[in-house]
Amino acid sequence: MSALLLVVLIASVVGTATTASEGFCEDYLDCMKRLETKQNDCLLTERNVQMSTSDSCTRRKWDVKMDLNGLHLRRAELARDCVQKNIKDAIVSESTLNKDQLRACRSVHSKFSFVPGNQRRKRSSTIKRGSKKGDSRQKALICRKDTKIWHKQCSELAKCCPLTEDCKVNTKEIMEQIFEERRKLRDLNENCHN
Numbered sequence: 001m002s003a004l005l006l007v008v009l010i011a012s013v014v015g016t017a018t019t020a021s022e023g024f025c026e027d028y029l030d031c032m033k034r035l036e037t038k039q040n041d042c043l044l045t046e047r048n049v050q051m052s053t054s055d056s057c058t059r060r061k062w063d064v065k066m067d068l069n070g071l072h073l074r075r076a077e078l079a080r081d082c083v084q085k086n087i088k089d090a091i092v093s094e095s096t097l098n099k100d101q102l103r104a105c106r107s108v109h110s111k112f113s114f115v116p117g118n119q120r121r122k123r124s125s126t127i128k129r130g131s132k133k134g135d136s137r138q139k140a141l142i143c144r145k146d147t148k149i150w151h152k153q154c155s156e157l158a159k160c161c162p163l164t165e166d167c168k169v170n171t172k173e174i175m176e177q178i179f180e181e182r183r184k185l186r187d188l189n190e191n192c193h194n
Contacts, residue, residue, distance in 0.1 A: 082167035105160035
């Protein structure tokens with residue numbers, strides 16, 4: 001009898017937790033997938049710019065930028081894969097959010113579907129056409145800006161998905177590599193002039 005009561009109690013707790021899911025971790029996964037797609041697009045665009053660069057200083061900067069972008073893409077993949085692997089724990093994870101966090105997360109959640117895309121594309125399509133080389137550089141710049149917007153949105157959503165905290169361990173090594181590449185790029189920007 002007590003075993004049956006325990007099973008019923010556990011089932012009701014799990015049932016309550018299931019209905020309490022807000023979908024924050026799912027939003028995070030969706031955001032990270034979109035971020036990865038954008039990062040891939042940017043890598044292709046920037047590779048075209050890199051290939052058209054002639055002077056060695058600018059070329060070295062682009063090489064470091066390409067390495068850095070590749071590392072950011074890999075980090076996004078690792079973070080997304082980790083949350084995806086543990087998504088079954090999202091309901092329990094989200095239930096640990098306090099009232100203030102929940103309010104803030106609901107606000108972020110409600111804004112998520114309105115993130116980049118149409119407005120930025122409209123603005124970017126009004127840019128005057130110049131040389132093909134200039135167009136590529138402009139596309140790369142716009143792509144990087146859009147990627148930053150997606151990254152910011154995903155970071156906000158990550159705060160609402162406690163699973164991401166456990167997943168930071170998986171990206172620690174790659175973050176160290178990112179910091180090293182950023183340092184290299186700063187050094188090049190300071191010391192390498194055309």
